[in-house]
Amino acid sequence: MRVVGVMTDLVPSMDIQQWSGIHPAVWYGAGVCLLIYLYGKWRLRVLPNAGIAGPPPTIFLGNLKQMATLGIVDPCRRHRKTFGKVYGQFLGSHPFIFVHDLDILKEVFVKNFANFKNRMAMFQILNMNPYPIDMGLIFARDEAWYRLRNIMTPSFTGAKLKHMCGHINTAAESLARNLVEAAEHTDATYVKEYFMAFALDTIAATAFGIQIDSQKDLSHPLAVNAKNVFPSSFFNDNCLLLSVIFPSLKPLLKLCGVYTFTSSVVNFYRETAERIVVQRRRRPEEHALLLQKKVDFLQLLLDAEDRTTNGKAQAKRLSSDEICAQVCVIFGGGFETISTSLQFMSYVLATHPIVQRKLVEAIHSEIGEEEPTYDNIQRIEYLEHFIRETLRLYPSVPLAARETASTVEIKGYTFPRGSVVVAPTLEIHRDPEYFDDPDSFDPDRWKETINPISWLPFGYGPRQCIAMRLAMVEMKIGLIHVLRRVEFVRLPDTPQVMEFDPKAHGRLAPRKAIRLKIELRQHQQTTPSIS
Template sequence: METNDSGWMTTVALACTVIITGLIYHKRKAMLLRRYGLHGPAALPVLGNMLELIKTGTTALEEKWLKEYGNVFVWYFGCMQSITVKDQDILKAVLIKDFSNFCNRKMLDTSPCPLDKGIFFLRDTDWKRVRSIMNPTFSSAKLRMMSDDINRCARHLAENLMRCTEKDESIAIKDYYGAFTIDVISMTAFGLDVDSQKNSDNKLISHMRKIFNNASVPIPVFLSAIFGDWMINLLKYLKICFYPRDSMEFFNREVRMMIEERRRNPSDRTDFLQLMLNASLETSDANANEKAERKVLTTDEVIGQSFLLFLAGYETTASLLSFSAYEMMCNPEVQDKIYEEIVEQLGDEEPTYENIGKLKYMELVLYETLRLYPALARINREAGKTIEINGVTIPQGSAVTIPIRALHQDPEIYPEPTLFKPERFVDFKPNQNIINFLPFGHGPRMCIGMRLALMEAKIAVTHVLRKVKFVQSIDTEIPIVLKDIGLTVPKNPIRLKVKQRTSWEH
């Protein structure tokens, strides 16, 4: 009996010691941050601000905290310390000037190998090496060569939409644009003619949809935020991650087969796969020095990049196109103006890398769409060491969160921010004042596919508007309600009607 009592008391004493030590640590950390010039909402030990974030939603809470604490504040997602920064000078330092200290993302990703080898997740010298191998695959010369493939996919898209005009029904526009972007990335990256636009039960597209349709903050992310690195490693080991297991296995298998096939029969195509294979080793066990010196990729890394290119190439560009269709439908004068520009500038010419530069108004519309609906609502960087910027000390290991959606909605930068006004971008010059406009991020780690995405979007809109018009249907939801997650996606699919454009209309 006595032994039982003393055992019980030891357990209670130990638990109290852990809790009290935790509370003291938590308090001291809060005091230290205040000394560093950092303020923010009160946070619970271990859970941080997670409960509030779940209850109120990240975007609404971010807006509230920006009003309360100004352009720099600290908050906690579980144990992960994050400093949200909307201050222009600090943003410039983090993204560009002091990039060497902020070259990594702070990730709670538990993707198992080889999916964790995708460039988005890589760190330090691995990221540098892979980025330097991948950069040339997105050069102007390579983009120029891709325009024929993209035109072929865009013609299929326009024909598909034309078919929809025969029925008096609304369509979920993302289904069409999603199939188009899958076709483009399959063709330009891997030389695969999957034609998912005709073949709607194609496995590739159903796995892509599965990955993104369930987009929400998944339980593994919460667990990793609360319990930190050991939980990330455990979940990785158990293959529990953001993506459905069968989709991961599908991609892993398919890409491995594609690689083996290319190794057996090398192609004279200059698609991404071939360029990556040209820089690849046939083993996965090269050491770090060897990889860095010879600028090579392992087979696992080729698979990781391939998976990432599918993910990045599909959702983001399909979203841009779908939101632009919605805004064209809501603003018919904008839609007419783009059509008139296509007629005036291109006539019946095929859109190409060169001539799409003439579609200036269409470009403004795409920018304004990206301002209102940035694919990623926020991005982040991890502080490699403690650094002081403009009187604010950013401790080593903290995430610096860049609130893209909030930045794009700031009335001081964009007057009447909720209105769709493409003209506001007339004087916008890329690389000037660009810290206010971050749909593709910024600095050496910005989106590698930006120019491909914009070219793809312009070619698609040209083909589509030549044939059809977007109009409202009885089940079109206006205004769009967005999900409050890291990706900018509507709560319900965007539905609208397509009407055949008759030659006498314009």
């Protein structure tokens, strides 16, 4: 007993380095690493503790490695078969719960909207947006979102969209002329380039009231900046990935100029919007004459007011920075989604010539050679069905996500606070439980009643894309002008089954850019070449 007592007295008094032969800094470093490791493991217990199964994550990375290799879209079908309609994955340490069950999604998007009102797409998770992008409607949260939505909703009514059709027709006529030239001079065309030009021309006109032809004038500042809205470099991409793995590094990375939107592009649109606003306020009568036939989004935002007074007589307008944020989001989001969707539509038309012929006949029988308007395009039912079916098979945004404000149980599943509920749009659209022969292209399926929540290219519920009707009008008018003059024909290397790019995270894009042959329609063969 005496020996034990002597040893016990001696050990604490001995220097740790003499006792272990290891420098104390090594011990401290090992202790810190152990704590970090345990913290990382603890964060990955959120979903298992809630009873949500899924593929095993890696500490700190979560399932990022699999996502980087396979993308988000492809594994969804496999996980659906393995884990059922509800399963979990981790983006870094962010818990994602993928839901294929329409009843649960209706609860998330509509019935229990108050608990899932905040969107949580990739940009929100990164939270690396330059000021004032976070004021954009798609990024706004809680009361800020309610306020913006109430102010902006009147800008997207049918009456307002009717006045925007003049801008859209001008851009669509330019698109048709450019495709006629392609038919006359080239045997194979990368169609995305033409649709990007159309989307850009349309957005420039509907957002700012500025008429450009970006296919002819590639050096126009609006064209140059729109194509550079998302920075792409090895340094920036990897720093953004680092911000997902270690969120605490975000302030430092922002100081180094790492953003999801190119800050110089944001500044360009901000300065452009401010300059136009000053001009219109100085000469309101002159601009009022211009707006008699055509309306642009910037003016609608200037005129918009929040009329939800909560019992008080007040009207709140958008600030200059808020207006700039909305315009930047329109350019960044609408430019890519519209052009990608039209690219898929041209591919479908080329690979389904019978559908293309029926669509041309439907356009001719319903409106003939009339100029497309907001009212007459609604009569072309087959055009509506064609677009819906294309967006079912090829939704440009393949996921819709909402953040869980507080822990809730739905249909026996627990959704922890802070988790992100994801509707895998593409896989729901191709699920045989919801669509017969889901991988086939059949516009006529839309003659029947279909559960509205099974079609999610624009989201669903109160946070459905506010510009959905504008996007549909743009695509309809663009297709009408084009199909009156040219037809799309597949080439020998046009794939029969579309393969998607696994690296196009957050959006759906073909693995290879789509090339098609453009041919003049029969009645266009004898028309003179357009210079």
